[in-house]
Amino acid sequence: MTHRIASIPGDGIGVDVTIEARRVLDAAAAKYGFSLEWTEFDWSCERYAKTGAMMPDDGVEQLSGFDGILLGAVGFPGVADHVSLWGLLIPLRRAFQQYVNLRPVRLLPGTTSVLAGRKADELEMVIVRENSEGEYSAIGGRHNAGRPDEFVLQESVFTRVGVERIIRYAFELARTRSQHVTSATKSNGLIHSMPYWDEIFAEVAAKYPDVRAEQCHVDALVARMVQAPDRLDVVVASNLFGDILSDLAAAITGGLGMAPSGNINPSGEFPSMFEAVHGSAPDIAGQGIANPVAQILAGAMLLDHLGETVAAQAIRASVDEVLTAGETLTPDLGGTATTTALGAAVAASLR
Amino acid sequence: MTHRIASIPGDGIGVDVTIEARRVLDAAAAKYGFSLEWTEFDWSCERYAKTGAMMPDDGVEQLSGFDGILLGAVGFPGVADHVSLWGLLIPLRRAFQQYVNLRPVRLLPGTTSVLAGRKADELEMVIVRENSEGEYSAIGGRHNAGRPDEFVLQESVFTRVGVERIIRYAFELARTRSQHVTSATKSNGLIHSMPYWDEIFAEVAAKYPDVRAEQCHVDALVARMVQAPDRLDVVVASNLFGDILSDLAAAITGGLGMAPSGNINPSGEFPSMFEAVHGSAPDIAGQGIANPVAQILAGAMLLDHLGETVAAQAIRASVDEVLTAGETLTPDLGGTATTTALGAAVAASLR
Ligand SMILES: CC(C)[C@H](C(=O)O)[C@@H](O)C(=O)O
Ligand SMILES: CC(C)[C@H](C(=O)O)[C@@H](O)C(=O)O
Numbered sequence: 001m002t003h004r005i006a007s008i009p010g011d012g013i014g015v016d017v018t019i020e021a022r023r024v025l026d027a028a029a030a031k032y033g034f035s036l037e038w039t040e041f042d043w044s045c046e047r048y049a050k051t052g053a054m055m056p057d058d059g060v061e062q063l064s065g066f067d068g069i070l071l072g073a074v075g076f077p078g079v080a081d082h083v084s085l086w087g088l089l090i091p092l093r094r095a096f097q098q099y100v101n102l103r104p105v106r107l108l109p110g111t112t113s114v115l116a117g118r119k120a121d122e123l124e125m126v127i128v129r130e131n132s133e134g135e136y137s138a139i140g141g142r143h144n145a146g147r148p149d150e151f152v153l154q155e156s157v158f159t160r161v162g163v164e165r166i167i168r169y170a171f172e173l174a175r176t177r178s179q180h181v182t183s184a185t186k187s188n189g190l191i192h193s194m195p196y197w198d199e200i201f202a203e204v205a206a207k208y209p210d211v212r213a214e215q216c217h218v219d220a221l222v223a224r225m226v227q228a229p230d231r232l233d234v235v236v237a238s239n240l241f242g243d244i245l246s247d248l249a250a251a252i253t254g255g256l257g258m259a260p261s262g263n264i265n266p267s268g269e270f271p272s273m274f275e276a277v278h279g280s281a282p283d284i285a286g287q288g289i290a291n292p293v294a295q296i297l298a299g300a301m302l303l304d305h306l307g308e309t310v311a312a313q314a315i316r317a318s319v320d321e322v323l324t325a326g327e328t329l330t331p332d333l334g335g336t337a338t339t340t341a342l343g344a345a346v347a348a349s350l351r
Numbered sequence: 352m353t354h355r356i357a358s359i360p361g362d363g364i365g366v367d368v369t370i371e372a373r374r375v376l377d378a379a380a381a382k383y384g385f386s387l388e389w390t391e392f393d394w395s396c397e398r399y400a401k402t403g404a405m406m407p408d409d410g411v412e413q414l415s416g417f418d419g420i421l422l423g424a425v426g427f428p429g430v431a432d433h434v435s436l437w438g439l440l441i442p443l444r445r446a447f448q449q450y451v452n453l454r455p456v457r458l459l460p461g462t463t464s465v466l467a468g469r470k471a472d473e474l475e476m477v478i479v480r481e482n483s484e485g486e487y488s489a490i491g492g493r494h495n496a497g498r499p500d501e502f503v504l505q506e507s508v509f510t511r512v513g514v515e516r517i518i519r520y521a522f523e524l525a526r527t528r529s530q531h532v533t534s535a536t537k538s539n540g541l542i543h544s545m546p547y548w549d550e551i552f553a554e555v556a557a558k559y560p561d562v563r564a565e566q567c568h569v570d571a572l573v574a575r576m577v578q579a580p581d582r583l584d585v586v587v588a589s590n591l592f593g594d595i596l597s598d599l600a601a602a603i604t605g606g607l608g609m610a611p612s613g614n615i616n617p618s619g620e621f622p623s624m625f626e627a628v629h630g631s632a633p634d635i636a637g638q639g640i641a642n643p644v645a646q647i648l649a650g651a652m653l654l655d656h657l658g659e660t661v662a663a664q665a666i667r668a669s670v671d672e673v674l675t676a677g678e679t680l681t682p683d684l685g686g687t688a689t690t691t692a693l694g695a696a697v698a699a700s701l702r
Contacts, residue, residue, distance in 0.1 A: 081539035082546060114577050116467040140543035151510040154544035160501040188432035192491030193505035195433060219594045223602035226465050226577060243570045244595060251574035
């Protein structure tokens with residue numbers, strides 16, 4: 001079986017780590033009897049600097065026939081974030097209705113948590129982040145510009161369709177895990193959007209009597225994530241809250257160098273897109289010191305999505321083995337190995 | 352000198368801990384030669400249940416002549432948060448232009464951080480939270496109600512006046528501390544409000560060349576707060592981000608039972624209001640087990656604000672002494688003492 005994959009390495013260390021993820025995925029394909037047909041796209045801030053656009057006008061169309069997308073990272077000094085990200089990452093998430101941003105975390109072997117005394121099994125959870133609407137809205141703008149009474153509006157938009165489907169996804173996922181969903185809210189401060197979110201959460205929860213449903217204000221939830229992470233499993237959150245919670249979850253489980261994510265279109269109508277949670281880190285780009293683990297694990301999520309679950313599981317096992325051995329670690333993990341050496345070690349350890 | 356203080360114990364453990372803060376403040380007044388004239392207000396969810404309003408129509412007027420306000424907490428099951436909080440806490444913050452929400456944290460003696468290996472001097476910081484506008488806006492509502500295309504809008508409002516004054520306050524504060532301000536942003540996701548926040552941050556920063564100014568996306572910032580808290584000192588943030596960051600800061604420094612806050616009107620035109628960061632915790636109310644330390648420290652902040660800095664410092668020293676002795680600790684701190692016993696011990700140890 002052949003899967004057609006679009007690779008968009010992007011900027012900075014996105015390029016460094018995507019090469020390694022491809023290396024590992026190709027090795028897994030060879031071993032497990034399927035093949036990956038890669039097409040690479042140079043969409044990036046470099047392209048923006050040359051052409052004035054992060055991707056071509058028909059970029060969405062060009063990608064739409066692929067079975068999956070592996071994205072590095074975008075963003076580079078000199079190009080404003082809202083240009084680079086809103087010129088590539090955000091429009092792709094939306095055009096392909098990748099309304100689920102799935103961010104599983106666990107403490108990998110050989111790494112320690114910043115939290116005192118927490119063991120790996122207390123630190124396993126998944127953030128189900130709404131990925132298509134909410135606080136990330138392009139609606140808004142500046143008024144009375146240049147005057148002392150100048151102000152800016154920023155709209156958040158929560159649709160019934162959008163809220164319902166992400167919460168439903170979280171409950172379905174909880175059925176495959178520990179039957180427990182925690183919803184991030186802030187209905188005491190954001191009195192329109194979050195009471196609505198809570199209302200739909202209660203409606204959906206009523207349809208899953210087998211799943212324990214609870215809600216928690218996002219301020220209390222960040223506190224709880226560091227004080228009692230063992231009492232969280234599936235956390236469902238709006239776009240912004242999910243962004244914040246998933247970085248915190250990554251930080252308490254070995255750091256951003258280890259955290260993969262999937263931008264998923266559950267219907268399969270459009271391609272899904274996989275990426276590390278970390279950004280392009282221009283300050284360390286091209287030096288061969290970036291940690292490729294997050295992107296390799298994003299690649300494993302891509303294989304899961306393609307139905308190649310045995311290969312995906314083998315990649316995760318290989319990452320665990322290499323980290324446990326501790327002989328080929330990048331500097332952020334306390335070693336001296338290069339990005340390539342770590343990628344090659346994971347590819348070589350596949351079994 | 353006599354200071355006229357309004358006390359609003361509110362609901363739940365707000366009542367339990369406010370009594371203790373008053374006890375300690377009265378003891379400090381007696382010792383340091385000033386007096387406190389207290390007026391108590393029963394504004395609460397109980398009042399709401401009886402009268403349909405958290406506070407009387409002229410509530411703001413009734414409070415406006417006081418030198419300061421000590422608030423317990425509001426919120427009780429059966430009264431929606433957006434009723435209780437937006438019927439009391441939020442309108443007071445706004446009517447009195449308490450646009451600074453100051454939330455200092457430090458690791459108190461006898462407590463340990465959830466973060467591995469962090470010492471007290473690495474965990475001292477202050478969150479300067481915008482307290483009057485931003486994401487906490489009453490503007491918004493539901494559209495197409497009951498239809499499949501139903502949606503809800505929630506507006507955020509950032510004014511030049513509002514953003515400028517909170518950032519300026521943070522820089523002034525930084526001059527009295529370690530000359531370092533970190534601004535929480537999310538301009539890559541919230542493309543109207545946060546680029547505006549960043550723009551004004553840069554303008555203000557230019558006027559304080561002696562202060563090191565940096566900005567950090569809020570997702571990266573929560574990660575940094577647990578991975579490298581020692582590299583933060585003054586953190587300035589919008590209303591919502593400040594809420595999230597201050598709960599996390601409290602969680603890594605001994606928990607919410609220890610974290611005070613001040614809602615400050617810097618001009619002094621209106622009274623400022625002091626409260627614990629924690630809520631009303633109805634589940635443990637009235638049992639004599641609530642930790643009063645946060646509220647006692649909020650009382651110390653009130654004294655600072657009134658210019659009684661020697662007494663305020665003595666209260667903090669007394670709290671430290673009682674916690675170090677470890678003989679009168681509430682259950683959350685690992686002891687068996689009551690709320691009253693801990694309050695009385697702090698009052699008795701003043702010197
Ligand atoms: C209760 C709630 C509205 C409030 C807030 O978010 O402002 C509280 O969490 C706080 O931090 O004071
Ligand atoms: C880069 C930014 C727009 C993005 C987001 O907040 O969605 C990133 O932080 C992420 O989490 O994927």
